[in-house]
Amino acid sequence: MENDQDKILNDVTSGEYKFGFVTDIESDSIPAGLNEDVIRLISSKKKEPEWLLEFRLKSYRHWLTMKMPTWANLRIPEINYKDIIFYSAPKQKIAPSSLSDVDPELIRTFDKLGIPLEEQKHLTGVAVDAVMDSISVKTTFRETLAEMGIIFCSFSEAVKEHPSLVQKYLASVVPYTDNFFATLNSAVFSDGSFCYIPKGVRCPMELSTYFRINASNTGQFERTLLIADEEAYVSYLEGCTAPMRDENQLHAAVVEIVAECGAEVKYSTVQNWYPGDKDGKGGILNFVTKRGICKGDDSKISWTQVETGSAITWKYPSCILRGNNSTGEFYSVAVTNNHQQADTGTKMIHIGKNTKSTILSKGISAGFGQNSYRGLVKVLSKAEGARNFSQCDSLLLGDKCGAHTFPYIEVDNPSAIVEHEATTSRIGEDQIFYCNQRGISTEDAIGLIVNGYAREVINKLPMEFAVEAQKLLQISLEGSVG
Amino acid sequence: MKDNFLLQIKELKASIDNKEILKGLNLEVGYGEIHAIMGPNGSGKSTLANVLTGRDIATVTHGSVTFEGHNLLEMSPEERAREGIFLSFQYPIEIPGVSMVNFMKTAVNEQRKYHGLEPLSASDFLKLMREKKELVEIDSALTNRSVNEGFSGGEKKKNEIFQMAMLEPRLALLDETDSGLDIDALRIVANGVNKIRRPDTSVIVITHYQRLLDHIIPDFVHVMYDGRIVKSAGPELALELEERGYDWIRKEADVSEESWTTDQK
Ligand SMILES: Nc1ncnc2c1ncn2[C@@H]1O[C@H](COP(=O)(O)OP(=O)(O)O)[C@@H](O)[C@H]1O
Numbered sequence A: 001m002e003n004d005q006d007k008i009l010n011d012v013t014s015g016e017y018k019f020g021f022v023t024d025i026e027s028d029s030i031p032a033g034l035n036e037d038v039i040r041l042i043s044s045k046k047k048e049p050e051w052l053l054e055f056r057l058k059s060y061r062h063w064l065t066m067k068m069p070t071w072a073n074l075r076i077p078e079i080n081y082k083d084i085i086f087y088s089a090p091k092q093k094i095a096p097s098s099l100s101d102v103d104p105e106l107i108r109t110f111d112k113l114g115i116p117l118e119e120q121k122h123l124t125g126v127a128v129d130a131v132m133d134s135i136s137v138k139t140t141f142r143e144t145l146a147e148m149g150i151i152f153c154s155f156s157e158a159v160k161e162h163p164s165l166v167q168k169y170l171a172s173v174v175p176y177t178d179n180f181f182a183t184l185n186s187a188v189f190s191d192g193s194f195c196y197i198p199k200g201v202r203c204p205m206e207l208s209t210y211f212r213i214n215a216s217n218t219g220q221f222e223r224t225l226l227i228a229d230e231e232a233y234v235s236y237l238e239g240c241t242a243p244m245r246d247e248n249q250l251h252a253a254v255v256e257i258v259a260e261c262g263a264e265v266k267y268s269t270v271q272n273w274y275p276g277d278k279d280g281k282g283g284i285l286n287f288v289t290k291r292g293i294c295k296g297d298d299s300k301i302s303w304t305q306v307e308t309g310s311a312i313t314w315k316y317p318s319c320i321l322r323g324n325n326s327t328g329e330f331y332s333v334a335v336t337n338n339h340q341q342a343d344t345g346t347k348m349i350h351i352g353k354n355t356k357s358t359i360l361s362k363g364i365s366a367g368f369g370q371n372s373y374r375g376l377v378k379v380l381s382k383a384e385g386a387r388n389f390s391q392c393d394s395l396l397l398g399d400k401c402g403a404h405t406f407p408y409i410e411v412d413n414p415s416a417i418v419e420h421e422a423t424t425s426r427i428g429e430d431q432i433f434y435c436n437q438r439g440i441s442t443e444d445a446i447g448l449i450v451n452g453y454a455r456e457v458i459n460k461l462p463m464e465f466a467v468e469a470q471k472l473l474q475i476s477l478e479g480s481v482g
Numbered sequence B: 001m002k003d004n005f006l007l008q009i010k011e012l013k014a015s016i017d018n019k020e021i022l023k024g025l026n027l028e029v030g031y032g033e034i035h036a037i038m039g040p041n042g043s044g045k046s047t048l049a050n051v052l053t054g055r056d057i058a059t060v061t062h063g064s065v066t067f068e069g070h071n072l073l074e075m076s077p078e079e080r081a082r083e084g085i086f087l088s089f090q091y092p093i094e095i096p097g098v099s100m101v102n103f104m105k106t107a108v109n110e111q112r113k114y115h116g117l118e119p120l121s122a123s124d125f126l127k128l129m130r131e132k133k134e135l136v137e138i139d140s141a142l143t144n145r146s147v148n149e150g151f152s153g154g155e156k157k158k159n160e161i162f163q164m165a166m167l168e169p170r171l172a173l174l175d176e177t178d179s180g181l182d183i184d185a186l187r188i189v190a191n192g193v194n195k196i197r198r199p200d201t202s203v204i205v206i207t208h209y210q211r212l213l214d215h216i217i218p219d220f221v222h223v224m225y226d227g228r229i230v231k232s233a234g235p236e237l238a239l240e241l242e243e244r245g246y247d248w249i250r251k252e253a254d255v256s257e258e259s260w261t262t263d264q265k
């Protein structure tokens, strides 16, 4: 492990975005712009049942009444929804039922990204659902999981094969009216992952979804639904990359998690969408709604995110702690370099008795990057014995970047104990020189120091992802000093 | 071609914020020699260490420094380190969250890469750590922690010596490594230095006290005063300084031809 980390850290020699290539593959796209016909077209292309089309249309009509939120500490370029292509799928003759049916170009793309789709080659213990543009390309290890009753498939397949589960849980955590971007997603979502862990089952491997935007002028609107039934356990990973393009591309995803009594869900993200170039041109606009509900007693949801990509990140993975003794956790590292902006944090809503939440946020700003932590801890009147601990740290590299903290605390039960701590620090010249004096270059020194700073969060990630995340932290900050 | 001296400093002048701190310093260190530099606070000893290791707090305005005949002042701090210059810091720096293992492994492998060697495997590296820990009698627990984080003063100094043992420098600069150490720690530090020395390893010991020099016996003792080396002699000079303090040096230095000519420039 230690060895891998060092090897990877050492391998990294240039600060350029490594995943910026474009796959030359024909895609099936619909014309740009959004109206009810477009939604009907998406739905019919996906051969969806009537109720789902109704859900989309209802969402769309509501979206028309909404305005883009402006409260975040972000400067958002104008998004012209008329110019966005809302559905794009890599063209495949038939729906792939086995790997030999998947277009070899697609397999090569995911290989390049380090996500081999061939099961035997894959890291043992990780099942992958790979999503390119709007379509799920291949889910590995499905059969193995099915033997345990675990459902892990693309969202579209789930709609066909497990409609009652989808219908029961879809929008049960993030209602279609929730917010501008979630509502837009509800209208136009294309694909995503679906996962159901039955009662008492501990999922024996990491489940992973890998999102890739390829086509230009395309928005990506995936939808993930993850259900852990009573006493179930699952650890779920999400990774993402996109080509380098001059224009901004919109990504508006929704993730919903349901944890029943005694269930535990770990959701980890390494977000590395294209961040735009050094001058802030291009990059993904990442507006994501992620929320989990600890529905049953003694359940637990844990969010871990390493956010290094995107031109703009707007994202607040949250926990509704409804079950008694339920636990919510949020561990985050967010990096903003060059002209990147992030407004990210969490909401912990304490409803049940003796609910606990922990928030650990580590912001890192460099270049002209702007990094805001925004967090809400809310204790409702019946949440006897609620506890929260929040720690928000900011690390600044250079003097043109910014770090901001917006903690909101609303407590309606006097027995609650809510603690908030915040620190801001800079990487010291003396720390860098100390490393230099031991033969370590300044860039490597920054990599080490930043990884040290983020270690508590990185340690929460599954091992394969921890290595990836360390590498990303290093790459994303290259060129930020000197 | 091997140079006669490992380190040769000629007429070195350096300023901090336009204030001259090193005022024409000369020093030659041969292979395998131990030099002690003593002198009152503020005389520029740490500044000299900074200049030699490439810390940009001080600006060199005049003179030359060669290391094995190469112009040291042109090299980056990390190149100097990889060439084998090691500084045991007067005030070692804490790096929270960075494990000693990861830190040292990066350092050792960077040095190896520079010399065209393959990186050490994880097991070879851990073996090396173990050996060196025993050699310098450092507590195992210290190397399981983050770099200097929460270490006591003495632990930090011992950790410097451990790092020195790991990196096997050709020129070790010890900047007041003995300050604030109790007798036991002092012995550990001194033994560590003696054990890692190879025949061609040179050491510059910056210290106020004779006591370290009882354990690390210098070939030469220099007295630094006001940015220059004003007196050089054998180990007996350290004893004399211990007895008589620096006042007589100051008086001698102030009346010397050297200072007269410099002042008149
Ligand atoms: N970072 C610094 N900024 C300004 N002046 C400094 C700095 N470091 C050292 N000096 C000055 O340089 C002179 C020499 O200091 P130093 O090299 O630390 O002496 P020594 O190590 O012999 O005690 C002192 O006058 C000190 O105040």
Ligand SMILES: [Mg+2]
Binding pocket: B045, B046, B047, B090, B175, B176
């Ligand atoms: Mg000093």
